[in-house]
Amino acid sequence: MAVRINPYLVLNGNAEEAIKFYAEALGGTIHGIIKFGDNPFPGMPEEVKDRVMHAHLTIGDSALMFSDTYPGQEYTVGNQVTVTLQVDSVAEAERLYAALAEGAQKIEMPLQKTDWSPAYASLTDKFGIPWQLNTNAEH
Known part of the structure; x- marks a missing residue:
């Protein structure tokens, strides 16, 4: 059985900037950036619509996934993912x-x-x- 491990990086409102930075710095390819506003649901706060809900970047044959936090979601910068x-x-x-x-x-x-x-x-x-x-x- 083949298993791939994809680090998933959660940022606090700057995920789109990070994705673009890593694509350029590491020679990667962005396969999609979906924002919360692309799939609106009832009661979605206006400030979340431009945040990244999910994004996928490949670097060689490896992948990184990204999202931003949702308002009210706790965000702590740490070293839990390297x-x-x-x-x-x-x-x-x-x-x-x-x-x-x-x-x-x-x-x-x-x-x-x-x-x-x-x-x-x-x-x-x-x-x-x-x-x-x-x-x-x-x-």
Whole structure:
């Protein structure tokens, strides 16, 4: 049985900006952005209509899903979800690191050689999403 794990990132009103940023920074393809207003239901507050209800982005053969919170839904920035990008070359790691580190809230570990990777980094990007970047060891 094949199982895919898709990280689902919930943001607080800036999911559309994040999707577009990640598509550009990571060379991804946006497969759809559905806003709450695209499927209105009775009593929907006006302020929620432009928020993202669901979006899908692919990067290579991996996927990220996104949504915004709904008014009244608790939103806490945290490290409960970490997205790990596994790459095959140091050059690709350098490109991705430069893109994600731009405006980052925190660089936990700058891109560097480690015992397990020729180029590894850990950071929290400008949207508060924690990322790890791991380069496959060259054999």
